[in-house]
Amino acid sequence: MSGYAPYVWGSFGFTAMVLAWNWWAPRSRRRRILEAELDE
Amino acid sequence: MTKRQQRMTAVAALVLGIGVAAALAFTAFRKNMMYFYTPTDLVAQAVPAGAKIRLGGLVVAGTLQRGEGLDVRFTVADCEQSVPVRYSGILPDLFREGQGIVATGRVGPDGVFMADEVLAKHDENYMPPELAEKLVAADGRHSCAEFSRPVMGRRPAIADRPSQS
Amino acid sequence: MWTWFHRLASPPFFFRLAERWAPWLGVAALVLLAWGWIGGLVFAPPDYQQKDAFRIIYVHVPAAAVSLSLYTLMALAGAVAVIWRMKLAECVLVATAPVGASMTVVALVTGMLWGKPMWGTYWVWDARLTSELVLLFLYLGVIGLYRAFDDPRAGARACALLAIVGVVNVPIVKYSVEWWNSLHQGSTIMKLGKPSIALEMAIPLYAAVAGTLLFCGYAILRRVQNELLWRERGTQWVRELRVGEPGR
Structure with missing residues (x-):
């Protein structure tokens, strides 16, 4: 990576984390909504 | 309705x-x-002397001189004018002759721009080294077009200057 | 055509439609992202000038392009919500904001990680960087405003107005590098005319842009579904859904 590895991997790693959050957050909220629905 | x-x-x-x-x-x-002034702005004296400003332009090929330690002198130009620059400090990896840069500093009494920070401004072109070599053979220069937007307009009128106070 | 339009706006209908399409959108997004990222990290040649640091383009440009597209989508949904009082548009508006905000953060952070080794600084206050930061604050404003309201309909309408007012910033971000001089360079691919990038570098970039866009489409669909579920909680169709989907 011609000496720029921390910057390149840091960028891709950060982006991957944010994409993973975008996948996980709505999934977990959906579970919470539906569980609350069951408790009522 | x-x-x-x-x-x-x-x-x-x-x-x-x-x-x-x-x-x-x-x-x-x-x-x-505007993020920086161009050499055209400086030469037209549209900038008050001694004020801390940013200057953007291309490092003119053949003007880079390294002094003692981290001292460097070079000339920065847009498509029309050029300004000598003196700087002492760490230069970005992309700094080289022909490269676009933006320097922060002041114009000294002798007309030399005393920089205390130098940033590299690269252009929007991306290509593999082999292709670049061919292009360098053909033309070999970075475009000065990026620095062709003087803050004060291309031919600053004298009337423009009081507004700079 | 109008009946179809009205049916699309019905919560249970849209929910089921999204349920059917979201997985495919997600798979297509992952395929394109994998293509773009692997192509960009492994197969694309290093840049003649920036060497391997240029590879940050494969996450930075898609995030920046999508952050602007999503804001436009959000403002359009806001306009539909205000003019036609359409509930689904309100849901799209509030679902887009967090996804758009996260993409703006990615654009800013990867831009800083690119700026440090190439320009020599993480941050400068030039027109492009500043206007992209304003874009983040607009997204955060929409998110915060929605949370401040107890009534989701009133909240969504207030957000719609903020989103519409803020849309003026979209062309400012996009054309900031042309209207003013800046440290940030001009556009490489998101412009009219020939892209300023070699073809073998450009193809993974297009794949990454398309993949990021589809991925955000997936995330927004899922969030719209949640918004519909939340607003319609207690209704028959949501209860049926709960019974019909054990284990979820």
């Missing part, structure tokens, strides 16, 4: 109004939105 048409008109008027207001504001404050 139905209620819905009224709302439609209101939304259109809102967007248009804000757009016009923004356009007027940015036209009035155009020079405050």
Whole structure:
């Protein structure tokens, strides 16, 4: 990576984390909504 | 007009109004939105002497001289004018002759720009090294077009200068 | 055509439609992202000038392009919500804001990580960087405003107005590098005319842009579904859904 590895991997790693959050957050909220629905 | 048409008109008027207001504001404050002055601006003395400013341009090929330690001298030019620069400090990896840079500092009494920070400004072209070599053989120069937007306009009138106070 | 439009706006209908399409959108997004990222990290040649640091383009440009597209989508949904009082548009508006905000953060952070080794600084206050930061604040404003309201309909309408007012910033971000001089360079691919990038570098970039866009489409669909579920909680169709989907 011609000496720029921390910057390149840091960028891709950060982006991957944010994409993973975008996948996980709505999934977990959906579970919470539906569980609350069951408790009522 | 139905209620819905009224709302439609209101939304259109809102967007248009804000757009016009923004356009007027940015036209009035155009020079405050400029990140750097060009050598043309400096040569036209549109910038008050001694003020801390940024200067953007290409490092002219053949002008780079390294002194003691981290001292460097080089000339920065846009498509029309050039300004000598002196700097002591760490240069970015991309710094080289022909490269676009933006330097922060002051114009000294001798007309030399004393920089205390130098940043590299690369262009929007990306290509593999082999292709670049071929292009260098053909032309070999970075474009000065990126630095062809003087803050004060291409030929600053004397009347422009009082507004700089 | 109008009946279809009205049916699309019905919560249970849209929910089921999204349920059917979201997985495919997600798979297509992952395929394109994998293509773009692997192509960009492994197969694309290093840049003649920036060497391997240029590879940050494969996450930075897609995030920046999508952050602007999503804001436009959000403002359009806001306009539909205000003019036609359409509930689904309100849901799209509030679902887009967090996804758009996260993409703006990615654009800013990867831009800083690119700026440090190439320009020599993480941050400068030039027109492009500043206007992209304003874009983040607009997204955060929409998110915060929605949370401040107890009534989701009133909240969504207030957000719609903020989103519409803020849309003026979209062309400012996009054309900031042309209207003013800046440290940030001009556009490489998101412009009219020939892209300023070699073809073998450009193809993974297009794949990454398309993949990021589809991925955000997936995330927004899922969030719209949640918004519909939340607003319609207690209704028959949501209860049926709960019974019909054990284990979820």
